[in-house]
Amino acid sequence: MLEIDELSVSYFPDKKRIHALGPISMKIAPSDIYALIGPSGCGKSTFLHVLSGIIKNYQGQVTLKSNPIDPKKHDIGFIPQNFGLLAWKTVYKNCVLSLKIKEKIITPDQMNRIDYIMDQLNITDLKDRYPRELSGGQKQRVSIARAFIMNPDLLLMDEPFSALDALTREEAQELFVAMWNQYKTTTVFATHSNEEAINMGKKIVILSHYPGTIVEVIDNPLFNTENLRENKAFHTLAAHLRSVVKKGWKL
Numbered sequence: 001m002l003e004i005d006e007l008s009v010s011y012f013p014d015k016k017r018i019h020a021l022g023p024i025s026m027k028i029a030p031s032d033i034y035a036l037i038g039p040s041g042c043g044k045s046t047f048l049h050v051l052s053g054i055i056k057n058y059q060g061q062v063t064l065k066s067n068p069i070d071p072k073k074h075d076i077g078f079i080p081q082n083f084g085l086l087a088w089k090t091v092y093k094n095c096v097l098s099l100k101i102k103e104k105i106i107t108p109d110q111m112n113r114i115d116y117i118m119d120q121l122n123i124t125d126l127k128d129r130y131p132r133e134l135s136g137g138q139k140q141r142v143s144i145a146r147a148f149i150m151n152p153d154l155l156l157m158d159e160p161f162s163a164l165d166a167l168t169r170e171e172a173q174e175l176f177v178a179m180w181n182q183y184k185t186t187t188v189f190a191t192h193s194n195e196e197a198i199n200m201g202k203k204i205v206i207l208s209h210y211p212g213t214i215v216e217v218i219d220n221p222l223f224n225t226e227n228l229r230e231n232k233a234f235h236t237l238a239a240h241l242r243s244v245v246k247k248g249w250k251l
């Protein structure tokens with residue numbers, strides 16, 4: 001269980017205090033997928049940076065499996081907006097990076113998992129290429145592969161598909177859900193897209209304008225549904241998300 005209790009984050013640029021997020025509290029059960037939506041600047045990335053350990057200075061408690069969250073103790077996968085691939089490493093080396101650091105030696109089981117996931121994401125043929133030799137969609141598939149190969153306790157994604165064109169984006173969302181259906185990795189992701197939240201979020205958290213607090217948590221009845229856009233309930237939920245996000249946007 002990931003427990004967030006009265007989390008509040010401030011930044012201190014030039015001795016000023018900017019209260020960026022919170023207080024927010026929530027409990028995220030194993031295998032859940034939480035989609036965070038909310039106006040630009042409401043604190044989505046800030047929240048993910050706390051969970052990934054990039055931000056250590058915050059108020060409140062964040063625990064994973066009853067221990068304070070710590071990337072040194074927990075396996076936490078983070079896919080940033082630019083995919084986070086290392087330019088000087090091949091696709092294969094990028095994929096196994098998190099394993100190499102933690103385990104030093106790749107076991108036969110891990111080897112099978114790597115081959116299987118690379119195959120599922122259709123990147124086996126790309127394994128000797130460098131990131132600069134890949135398209136946006138291919139980079140995205142590599143970053144998804146890397147996250148699932150790591151098999152993290154918690155997977156975080158910051159607007160993971162926003163750089164992709166509509167078709168590639170839909171494909172990436174489908175691939176993500178297919179991988180999740182197999183590995184059930186606990187995931188929190190931020191998105192600007194209501195459609196993406198409905199497509200990939202088991203729960204959808206709507207944050208208010210900054211400093212972001214929780215406006216609503218929706219148990220998404222449409223998660224893992226095929227042909228979403230042909231479903232009337234999809235359009236009703238999308239309209240609801242739009243109106244709540246707008247209301248929370250105090251200009």
Ligand SMILES: Nc1ncnc2c1ncn2[C@@H]1O[C@H](COP(=O)(O)OP(=O)(O)OP(=O)(O)O)[C@@H](O)[C@H]1O
Pocket residue numbers: 011012013018019020038039040041042043044045046047210
């Ligand atoms: N390093 C920083 N120093 C000072 N203020 C910051 C810093 N990073 C973020 N902020 C402020 O904190 C607030 C939350 O920022 P954050 O990047 O978390 O928002 P976001 O919801 O991810 O926005 P977007 O949807 O545009 O990505 C914003 O008002 C932002 O201006």
Ligand SMILES: [Mg+2]
Pocket residue numbers: 044045046158190
């Ligand atoms: Mg952001």
